[in-house]
Amino acid sequence: MVKLIINGQKVSVPEGTTIMEAAKKVGIHIPHLCFLKEINEIGACRVCLVEVEGMERLVTACNTECREGMKVITNSPRVRKTRRVNMELILSDHDTNCASCVRSGNCTLQSIANDMGIMVIPYEENTAEKNRWDNRLPIVRDASKCIKCMRCIQICEKVQGLSVWDLKGTGHRTSVGVRDNLDIQKVGCALCGQCITHCPVGALRTRDDRDVLNDALADPEKIVIAQIAPAVRTAWGEQIGLNDEASTTGKLVCALKKIGIDYVFDTNYTADLTIMEEGSEFLHRLAHKEDYQWPMFTSCCPGWLRFVKTQYPEFVKNLSTAKSPQQMFGALSKTYIAQKLGVDPSKVFSVSIMPCLAKKYERAVPQVNDSGKGNDVDLVLTTRELDRFIRCDSIKPEDLTDMPFDTIFGEGSGAAVIFGTTGGVMEAALRSAYFLVAGKNPEPDAFKNVRGIRGWKEETFNLKGTKLRVAVVNGLGNTRELMEAIKKKEVEYDFVEVMACPGGCVGGGGQPFRDGEEMAEIRGEKLYDLDKANHIRFSHENPSVKLTYEEYLGEPLSKTSHHLLHTDLENWDIEMVLEDT
């Protein structure tokens, strides 16, 4: 243990503890901007400065280790003055038109500036880089807001293993750009959006497509049908003043109704359908083992699809051909659902609320549309865009009451809701696969070993005499490790679930910002609670799914299923479609 004194308080901490951590232990908060635990500990912003007695130079609390006998002062006049100058310098290199910034109110730079009470910046605004980004891309970079904290570079390299971003320029022109001056379309960006959710300011954001929904709502001819992804319900309340318990799915339905959506359905319905199709496909492949490349991979995460298509194209064949729940819903919204609702399919406007920006890419892939009525999904809004829509309409938390989903496509099982977290798709698939093989249900929690936040999990299950080796990965850095191990034949699996974002969709790139906090695990717990509370725990028991097969599809892998619910991923364009919004 190391003993030191911080602001007169005696502190004892394990060796290797930073000054920032030690200070936190005794309730002293040191402001910090670029710091991101274990990912970006580079002391670049020089805001977390503290004074160490006897030293002329100030030191950064985020990456300086405590030493025995050290006397640290976190609030001396010199510290205050220097931190403030550094903040003012950063602000002079930043477009401070906060009122029109997407991060206003949830911006680390803004909140530190406000806390310091900076009212006048004594320096001339001198943003070195002109914005030359094409704002029609799903991911948008605003150069004038970048504070060069390097978090985006680090998260993409260290966690996602893609290195899309890199430093460019030198001296005062140093900035962040796509690696090697390349076009973002050419560097295998997965569109996971982790750089966005880890940006402390408004330099990286998602293209805002709210106006598209607004136009659809304004069109009296259009019937607007919404679907809500499982992960959205774990986080949507965070930015609109609803605490965890209060932000129920029912209130989310209510908010969408207030916005003016005609029918609010649940992506869980098609998640259950995905399990039926993908589970049946897996059992089919298992029965014809030699006809297929192994292992079979899940295909519901478009970030993962982009990753495998650009990094490991030889494995595209291994992907399940089943579409993602979003795209199944889209295809059915303009066929069977429209038919059930008794509306003209060509008038259906299908909007999907997702925790993800890669979903914006997926819905725009030309090869994914099979309903014959334009794009199967007309619009994807992220959780953050939905929140903005709610706030824009001045819908207050107290205005919201619990409302049920519209019948009958708001029905989803507990197996479907866990799709939003790592391991969820695998567990849901195994529950139904067991039923299909054994003819009876397993214990609902029989496959819970695949749960948890760990980056790479593996399990072996006995499926009525057949030994199944499964793996679950989340985060593309972990995924790359797994793919390399599979390539080198160091590991062998039958079925692998991949989610591009750390922790799965709950930690998705379209989820609300929580600077310095990793929310995936907590949000994932909420999904398991919803699963447990659901009276239906198996996808094959979802009555709407049963009805869909009875009335429309016939059976899993039927001709209609193949036409509407499966897709040829090898054919998919990788190019992101540029969209004017």
Place this chain on the structure above:
Amino acid sequence: MNRLFIKSQDIVQKTVEGLHKDLERRIIASPPGQCPVDLTASFLRLCHSQSCGKCAPCRVGLGQLQLIIDDILDTDKEPRMEDIKLLEKTATAISVSADCAIGAEAAKMVLRGIQGYRDDFESHIKDHTCTPTIRNNDQPVPCVAMCPAGVDVPGYIALLRAGRYDDAVKLIRKDNPFPTVCALICEHPCENKCRRTLVDAPINIRGLKRYAVDNCGSVPVPEKMDNTGKKIAVIGGGPSGLSAAYFLSIMGHQVTIFEKRSQLGGMLRYGIPNYRLPRERLQWDIDAILSTGVECKLDCDISSPEAIAEIKEKYDAIYISIGSHNAKGIGIPGEYSKGVIPAVEMLRGIGDDAMPDFAGKSVVVIGGGNVAMDVARTAKRLGASEVSIVYRRRKDDMTALPNEIEGAIAEGCSLLELKAPSRIENDKYGRVKALWVKPQIAGQADNSGRPKPVDSSEAEEKIPCDIIISAIGQATDIQFFEDYGIPVFRGNIKAEANSVVDSSNGTYAGGDCVTGPSTVINAIAAGKVAAANIDAYLGFNHEIEANVDIPLPGISDHIPSGRIEMKERYAKQRGSDFDEIEYGMTHEEALREASRCLRCDYHGFGSFRGGRNDKW
């Protein structure tokens, strides 16, 4: 009234002079990875501030050059390719029309820039930023970047401060199996851009390394990895061959060194005198290398078609590292007289303990490199009554390290600058009687930037002497290899930057025999590169690591303080024996010097882009 005054500097001038000194040091220690276009704009601004303002090309022109470059750099502007032409045209006009050097030389720097890095100008115009290579050249830690072998300098300095000398040696060996040799005789390019230079002066890195090797115990080499069953032949047991052998052996390959002479070490033994590198210190490194299980065949000349064919057949890969041991001719009348000795031959003999007797002889050494200093100082130790070093350029133009030149002078060698040897006079037995030299004057700068010596109108001079030692460079013995089909380029073996000679059959080469005579650390680096690539060629990816935890830095103010220099035995005392002349640092000195290290592995760019390669 007073008509004249003594010139004195006021406080402003004094301060400016001081800042000029700071700036000089700053430029010396410029980090790699700087945008050359931005640099051009910056120094133009400085040049322009020096303009007296009298003449238009300088007063106005330098400003216009700046504006054009600023526009090219400005990310808000839309510069055009024609801007480069305008820049070129304007700079050319200034360079030929400015009245004094302030304007003309500034414009020439711009022109040199356009020639040297036109791509970067174009990249700023096209992509509004530097070429990716500029940023890719970023090197977080200057000393590591400058060391050809990439030795982890801040790491071992930190270990030394912590008293962990064995770990320091282990860490050095991760990249360089010659810690002792380099501690004693490395030219220490690591110090050239040491960031401490910005504060006061570079860290004495070699001196600190020496302290580590002077104080470590017997440090065992890493355990050999699993046997791969692959056999590698290393031809030539000098620093490059031994380095390659060391790493390849640790990687689990079976390595055999074929050495022509009776002992290992190459130029370290047969080129560098004992007083700079005592044999037992050299042997310590060699013993460590051999302890990895390297096999040696001494007195083994492979220059016969049968021998090389046998090697080709028995081994999976070959590393040629034969060095550059042939003497170059002087090319003047009388050069084959008795008493004319090539330096390499003399030093080679001494390496095997054959000491020539120079007692009472008058010796002339021709040359200005480190070898010339070595033989001059050796001749003095061998009893020569007089040693003169004859050089056709100036002392400042000598390629020998300044302290080697100073050492030779201190030990009583005299330096005769600007004397070009013209002929050697014999007595009737064909023995050297005198060296005739033609006095030179320093002329225009040549390609190397050094003034070219040209004949002066003064008469030839006679330097009476008994022995002439020629130290004017070495050549590589390429004849046999060339006949055998190994590609040759300008008198050396032709190998790529990855050491490959022929990728189809696993032939690699490196060290002096590829580069021509160079430094030991370059030879070691070539061995390391070859080891990595031979390993890959054989289908493996063995990683060399040290497994040593590096202490985190403490915190420090950068208060300017003196660099600790190495001390030597008094010239009079040391000049007549072959014992080592340099003293290592004391404990106090070493700790003091180590505390000056700024730990660039942890601060600055190092904290972002990784200040350490734990393995390669």
